[in-house]
Structures are given as structure tokens and as C-alpha cells.
Amino acid sequence: DIKMTQSPSSLSASLGERVTISCRASENINNYLSWYQKKEDGSVKLLIYHTSRLQPGAPSRFSGSGSGKDYSLTISGLESEDIATYYCQQGYTPYTFGAGTKLELK
Amino acid sequence: QVQLKESGPGLVQPSETLSLTCTVSGFSLTSYSVSWVRQPSGKGPEWMGRMWYDGDTAYNSALKSRLSISRDTSKNQVFLKMNSLQTDDTGTYYCTRDRNYGGYSERYYVMDAWGQGASVTVSS
Numbered sequence: 033d034i035k036m037t038q039s040p041s042s043l044s045a046s047l048g049e050r051v052t053i054s055c056r057a058s059e060n061i062n063n064y065l066s067w068y069q070k071k072e073d074g075s076v077k078l079l080i081y082h083t084s085r086l087q088p089g090a091p092s093r094f095s096g097s098g099s100g101k102d103y104s105l106t107i108s109g110l111e112s113e114d115i116a117t118y119y120c121q122q123g124y125t126p127y128t129f130g131a132g133t134k135l136e137l138k
Numbered sequence: 139q140v141q142l143k144e145s146g147p148g149l150v151q152p153s154e155t156l157s158l159t160c161t162v163s164g165f166s167l168t169s170y171s172v173s174w175v176r177q178p179s180g181k182g183p184e185w186m187g188r189m190w191y192d193g194d195t196a197y198n199s200a201l202k203s204r205l206s207i208s209r210d211t212s213k214n215q216v217f218l219k220m221n222s223l224q225t226d227d228t229g230t231y232y233c234t235r236d237r238n239y240g241g242y243s244e245r246y247y248v249m250d251a252w253g254q255g256a257s258v259t260v261s262s
Contacts, residue, residue: 076252127185
């Protein structure tokens with residue numbers, strides 16, 4: 033199975049700050065990489081798919097990039113509603129997820 | 139409006155079988171596939187398996203010997219059954235709608251809608 037490693041595991045940032053979360057796959061995943069947001073209430077939303085495609089309804093301050101094994105999610109200006117845990121997921125079955133990055137307010 | 143809702147017992151005895159139901163609305167099970175994903179507390183999510191739109195199934199090989207996914211399209215429900223439960227099966231279980239965004243391969247499927255999750259504790 034492909035192992036997904038996220039960093040950092042937790043992150044404190046201020047409102048308006050630019051935030052970047054990284055994800056590394058154990059092998060080339062050819063841009064089949066999605067990002068999900070999980071709120072404290074347990075609700076989960078798809079933000080980004082195929083590395084950089086924004087899911088309809090997701091705010092445009094979210095963007096994704098990367099290739100090969102290395103990918104990143106960027107929030108261009110942190111808002112309070114972005115406080116959540118973020119997970120990357122690769123697209124080869126069995127699908128596997130990163131362990132998550134918990135984003136908190138500084 | 140797309141909705142998924144998981145239901146089932148919150149507590150299961152060790153060695154017993156877990157049965158969960160995912161009731162969907164706003165889309166057809168014959169047009170979209172549905173996955174089950176679980177998340178132990180403090181760990182990342184784990185994809186368990188999928189009920190394809192055509193009635194076929196796919197399983198994570200790590201769970202395949204214990205897992206069964208089925209559906210009743212007339213009731214808009216997808217079912218998960220997993221036997222021989224142990225304490226490390228404790229966690230939150232989600233069902234998801236899987237959307238194809240551009241190809242025939244499984245690589246082109248994303249989990250674009252999630253249920254609220256069902257908390258399952260395995261304990262005597």
C-alpha cells in the first residue's frame with residue numbers, strides 16, 4: 033500500500049496568514065491526490081482533487097499543487113472557519129490517507 | 139441536496155459482528171458508488187471498501203476477509219458488515235458518495251460527500 037506522510041502534524045497560525053501543509057507519498061502517485069477538511073463536529077468536506085482542482089463550493093483561498101511524490105495544500109489567507117484537521121488521500125486502491133494536520137489559531 | 143447518514147449500534151462486543159447502514163438521498167445508488175471509510179481516534183482515515191454503482195464491490199485487502207458490503211437500491215441504503223471485531227476496530231465509520239471526475243479507472247474517483255459518521259466502540 034502507498035504510505036502518505038503529512039507535515040506538520042499540527043500548526044498554529046494567525047487570521048489572514050498564509051498556511052501550507054505538505055504531503056509526501058511513498059511512491060509516484062501521478063497527481064491523484066485529494067485534500068479533505070474535517071471539522072471538530074466530525075463533518076468532512078472534499079476541498080481539492082487531482083492535486084489542484086477546486087471542489088465546487090470550496091473557497092477559492094484553498095489551492096493545491098505538486099507532482100510525483102510531493103504535494104501541498106495552501107490557504108492564502110486563514111479565516112476562522114478554516115480551523116480544522118486536513119487530510120491528504122492518494123487515488124490508487126487501496127486508497128490511503130495521511131495522518132492529518134491539525135490547524136489551530138495562534 | 140446530497141445527504142448520507144450512517145446508523146447502527148454504538149457498542150459492539152469483541153468477536154461480534156458490526157452492522158451499519160448508510161441511507162442516502164439526493165442521488166441514485168445506480169448512478170454513484172458509495173465507499174465506507176473509518177477513522178480510529180487520533181489516527182488518519184482508512185478506506186474500507188466500495189459498493190460500485192453497478193452492484194459490484196471492492197474491498198481493502200487488509201479487511202477483505204472480515205468485510206461485506208451490500209445494498210438495497212429500493213431503500214437507498216448501503217450496508218456494511220464486519221465480523222470478528224476487536225478493540226482496534228473502535229472508531230468513527232463514514233459512508234461517502236464517490237464521484238467520477240474524468241476516467242474509467244478507480245484513480246478518477248473522489249469522495250465528494252460524507253455522512254456525519256457513526257461512532258463505534260468495541261468493548262465488553
